[in-house]
Amino acid sequence: MTFNLNKHLKTSAAAIALATGMLLPTAGTAAEVTLKSTDGTINVSGEFIELKDDTYVIRTALGDLRIAASSMICEGAACPSFDDISADVTIVGSEAIGQGMMPLLMTGFAASLDADAEITNASAGETLATLIDDGGFGDEIGAYLVSATSDDDAFQSLLGRSAQIGMSSRRITQDEARALRADGAGSMVSPNQERILAVDSMVVVTHPSNPVQELTKDQLGRIFAGQLTNWSELGGPDRDINVITRPTDSASYDFFMTYLYGEERPDFLPQGISADDQDLSNVIYNDRNAIGYLGYAFQRGTKPMTLVNECGIATIPDAFSAKTEEYTLNRRMYLYNRSDNLDASSQAFLDFAVSPEADGVIGKSGFIDLSILRRGQDASDTRRVSLTEEAARYDAGFEGEVMQEMLGEMDSNDRLSTTFRFRTGSSRIDERGRLDMARLVEYLQDVPAGTKVTFVGFTDDVGAFEANRRLANERASAVRDLIIEAAGSQLNNVELETAGYGEVAPSACNVSDRGRSINRRVEVWISTTIES
16 A cells, blocks of 8 residues: 555645644745655655755654655656766666666676675656775765666667667667667677566556456456447446556557557546556555556565567566566566676676576566476376367377477476477577577576476477477477576486477467467476486
8 A cells, every 4th residue: 555645745734834834835836845755655745955965854834754765766857867967887777677677687796796785766766876895984986877767768878879778678779789780780680789677567456346257358458449338238237347557658558558468559438547656556556447567576565467469468567477578468677788888897787687696686576587487297287288179179080199299298397497499490599499499497506406497499480290200309309408508517317309289379469460479488397317
């Protein structure tokens, strides 16, 4: 529940004024600011006095309040800015990454250096992290200025050389990459310039009391087009549907609307527009009729919805499906840099941000890190249930035998969240796969002797069934060979095998390029034999 301190202050101030005849300051004066906590629980307004010793001082009707700048975001014309600050590293781009993840990531980065990070939030979207050596008792060793604006700004700032690092919740476009290359920035999609920081799911949420559990893509599209207007049409209560969305110029809006409609957006005015995910989460938690979409990190007390795609495949917005990138509304979070202005301070932060050491703070910030999860494939597994139903429709034949073979192997194997995919028309794994390979080798070094790892290949449904199964086996073997090459002698106690099931058990619809790319995958299955 959000505690609106500002509402309490105004009520109390009115009582004081009535008793004493005091005149209250006029609301909305030039010096008035609003401080909002980064977790959305506090919202307080008053006259800005100063920012001193990483503490905001604002004057209210009840007196001067002092609030730690590290936990608050300041909004208003009187808020201080960092225009005059000479930072060692400037980081610009995605609002979701900049506000939702960077403060904690900077704290973790400082700890990795045995330093302390003094975090100051100034005007909305600006954060200054000052790193102090020797756990905060030594000298300043670096200042990192984070400006959370938009994905587009990430690449514009890199092109203008006003930032060393760009944050983006989408991959760089070909036009942006070409413009930067022409400016001498190098290849923006090389491993040294494009880094996957985390993954994020766009979650459709409702009020926690809403009994509707899942929505099809068609139903969701009709809701956000104003064609479905009452929850009773979806099996819920007889109440109007209040649609809450993000501003049309936000990356979240574009991502969500592209998923639903492509470029043909409906002409529909929603009941509410929220400036950010934090505000949207609060609105929906307090409105039993509302529906909206937000980042995985901002769900809080709202209710996430299971989404069913055009082929009837249900996807749940949990961490495992996000890590496998099989959840319908999944996206990668990136950090980018030029090759011609990368200094030691920037390089040190980038190295930390994509290391296993950063997983804890990324997870703590509510995003989904790239660590490996292990999940069983027993009778409760939704994919197993679906495959069992599908296999029952094949009384005989090669396809049915392959499905039964896969079900048999699922009995004795868990699945790791590591999933390798291939670039379109290529046998090379994509940019995420390069990072996952190193993580998998490290993970397998710690498994007990007697562990068997099976690389399991799948394809889309283009082509003959038997040919697809052969292709699936070939890709599984290719990934196994890459792992062996990367690991050297580090995995001598692990048995590595391959299998291929072709087009069975799709994770997405094969009707689009994106769906087919999701289905062209190599999964990692694992089993451990405990010797008596």
